[in-house]
Amino acid sequence: MNVQLETSGVKKIAIFESTLLLVKEHGFHGTPMSRIAKNAGVAAGTIYHYFDSKDTLIKELYIYVKNTLAEAILRNHDPEKPYDRGFLDFWVSQCTFFIEHPAYLYFLEQYINSPYAKQFHGADSELFKEKIKPIFTYGIENGLIRKMDYELLGPIIHGSIVAAAKLHLSGHHDFTRERLYGMAQVIWDGIKTQS
Amino acid sequence: MNVQLETSGVKKIAIFESTLLLVKEHGFHGTPMSRIAKNAGVAAGTIYHYFDSKDTLIKELYIYVKNTLAEAILRNHDPEKPYDRGFLDFWVSQCTFFIEHPAYLYFLEQYINSPYAKQFHGADSELFKEKIKPIFTYGIENGLIRKMDYELLGPIIHGSIVAAAKLHLSGHHDFTRERLYGMAQVIWDGIKTQS
DNA sequence: AGTTTCCAATTGAACGTTCATTCGGGTGCA
DNA sequence: TGCACCCGAATGAACGTTCAATTGGAAACT
Known part of the structure; x- marks a missing residue:
C-alpha cells in the first residue's frame, strides 16, 4: 500500500x-x-x-498532503468514462476532500504562498506529477480544453475548488453533491473548447 | 488624495x-x-x-496595499463603457498592477492565507468594499454575470489574475497588453451569462 | 530458556540565538 | 518649555535544536 x-x-x-x-x-x-x-x-x-529540522518537516508534510490528496482523487477517477465526466469527478472529489479535511486545505493554501514553496521548488508529490497532471496536459493537447498553459489553467481550476470548499466550510453554505457537480459544470463550461 | x-x-x-x-x-x-x-x-x-505592534503593522499594510490596488483599478475604470468592456479593463489593470508591483502581489497572497486574515476578519479597504465589489454584485444581480455567490466568483477571478501575473513574473512568459486582454476575454466568456 | 549485546527509539532539560518590544534619552521645532 | 519625532542599546521571553541518559525489544550467544 x-x-x-x-x-x-x-x-x-x-x-x-x-x-x-x-x-x-x-x-x-x-x-x-x-x-x-x-x-x-x-x-x-x-x-x-x-x-532534520522544522523546514524539512514542513516540506515532507507538504508531499504527504499532496500524496493523500492525489490518492483520494485517483480513487474516484475512472479513465473509462468520457473526458468531461472525468473532469467533473476530479473537481468534485477534490472539493469533497478539502471539505472533509479542512486542515489539509488550509495547510496547502499557506504552504503554496509561503517562501517554503520557492525554497523547495520542484519538490512535489510524484503521484501528482505522474498521474494527475497528465490528465490535464492530455486534455489541452487533444483539443478538449481551451488552449492555454497548464500553469495558467491549474491555478484557475484550483482556485475555483478552493473557493467552493472554503465557502462551504465557512458555514454559510451547505453544498450538496449535486450542487458541487453543478459548480464543476460551470467551470467546465468555461474551460472546455468552445463550440 | x-x-x-x-x-x-x-x-x-x-x-x-x-x-x-x-x-x-x-x-x-x-x-x-x-x-x-x-x-x-x-x-x-x-x-x-x-x-502598536508587528501585527497591527501587517494589518495596516494590508489595507494600504488594497487601497493602492483599488486606486489603480479605478483609475482605469470608465463607468460609461459597456459592462463587458469594464470587466476586461478591471482584469487587465489589476493584472498589470501586480506585474508592476510584485511585492504587493506576494504580500497579498501570503496575507490572505495567513492567520492574520482570520484574526482581522472584516478589516479591509473601504475603497475596495465601496467601489469595486459593487461593480460585481451589480453584474450578478442584473443578469450580466452567471448567478453565483460573490464569495465564489471573487476568488475565481482573483485566481485567474494572480495566476497570469505570476506566470509573467516567473519570466517564462512575456504577456503583451493584447495577450492580457485575450486572457481576460477567456475568463469573461466563462463568467458571463451563457446565451 | 536464559543471558548478554546492541542499537534504534525516546525523553526532556539545557543551550544559544533570535526576536518583538521597551525605555531613557536626544533633537529640533513651535 | 513642551511636544512630536526619533534613536538604538537593553530586556526578557520564546523558539529551534542538541545531547546525555534511558528504554525496550530483537538478535546473538551459551
Whole structure:
C-alpha cells in the first residue's frame, strides 16, 4: 500500500497530523516544535529523530498532503468514462476532500504562498506529477480544453475548488453533491473548447 | 488624495514599502522588525511610534496595499463603457498592477492565507468594499454575470489574475497588453451569462 | 530458556540565538 | 518649555535544536 516499506511510521504520521492541525489554527510561525510534539504525544527531541529540522518537516508534510490528496482523487477517477465526466469527478472529489479535511486545505493554501514553496521548488508529490497532471496536459493537447498553459489553467481550476470548499466550510453554505457537480459544470463550461 | 490628513507620513510609507519587500522575499516570520527598520532607514523604536505592534503593522499594510490596488483599478475604470468592456479593463489593470508591483502581489497572497486574515476578519479597504465589489454584485444581480455567490466568483477571478501575473513574473512568459486582454476575454466568456 | 549485546527509539532539560518590544534619552521645532 | 519625532542599546521571553541518559525489544550467544 505504501511506497516506502515502513515498519510502522505511526509516530511520523502523528507528527504530521499534529502539525497540520496547529498550522491551520496558528500558521507556520505560530506553531512551535514544542507544541507540535506535545500535540502529537511525543517529546520534542523525538521529532528530530524523524526530521532534520522544522523546514524539512514542513516540506515532507507538504508531499504527504499532496500524496493523500492525489490518492483520494485517483480513487474516484475512472479513465473509462468520457473526458468531461472525468473532469467533473476530479473537481468534485477534490472539493469533497478539502471539505472533509479542512486542515489539509488550509495547510496547502499557506504552504503554496509561503517562501517554503520557492525554497523547495520542484519538490512535489510524484503521484501528482505522474498521474494527475497528465490528465490535464492530455486534455489541452487533444483539443478538449481551451488552449492555454497548464500553469495558467491549474491555478484557475484550483482556485475555483478552493473557493467552493472554503465557502462551504465557512458555514454559510451547505453544498450538496449535486450542487458541487453543478459548480464543476460551470467551470467546465468555461474551460472546455468552445463550440 | 489621502483619506487621513497626515502631515507627511513619509516614514510610515517607507516602513510599509520596506516590509512589503522583505515579506515578499522571506515571508512574515522571516522578516524581523530590526530588518524592516534598517531597510526603511529608521530605528527599530521608530516603528513603534507609528504602529502598536508587528501585527497591527501587517494589518495596516494590508489595507494600504488594497487601497493602492483599488486606486489603480479605478483609475482605469470608465463607468460609461459597456459592462463587458469594464470587466476586461478591471482584469487587465489589476493584472498589470501586480506585474508592476510584485511585492504587493506576494504580500497579498501570503496575507490572505495567513492567520492574520482570520484574526482581522472584516478589516479591509473601504475603497475596495465601496467601489469595486459593487461593480460585481451589480453584474450578478442584473443578469450580466452567471448567478453565483460573490464569495465564489471573487476568488475565481482573483485566481485567474494572480495566476497570469505570476506566470509573467516567473519570466517564462512575456504577456503583451493584447495577450492580457485575450486572457481576460477567456475568463469573461466563462463568467458571463451563457446565451 | 536464559543471558548478554546492541542499537534504534525516546525523553526532556539545557543551550544559544533570535526576536518583538521597551525605555531613557536626544533633537529640533513651535 | 513642551511636544512630536526619533534613536538604538537593553530586556526578557520564546523558539529551534542538541545531547546525555534511558528504554525496550530483537538478535546473538551459551
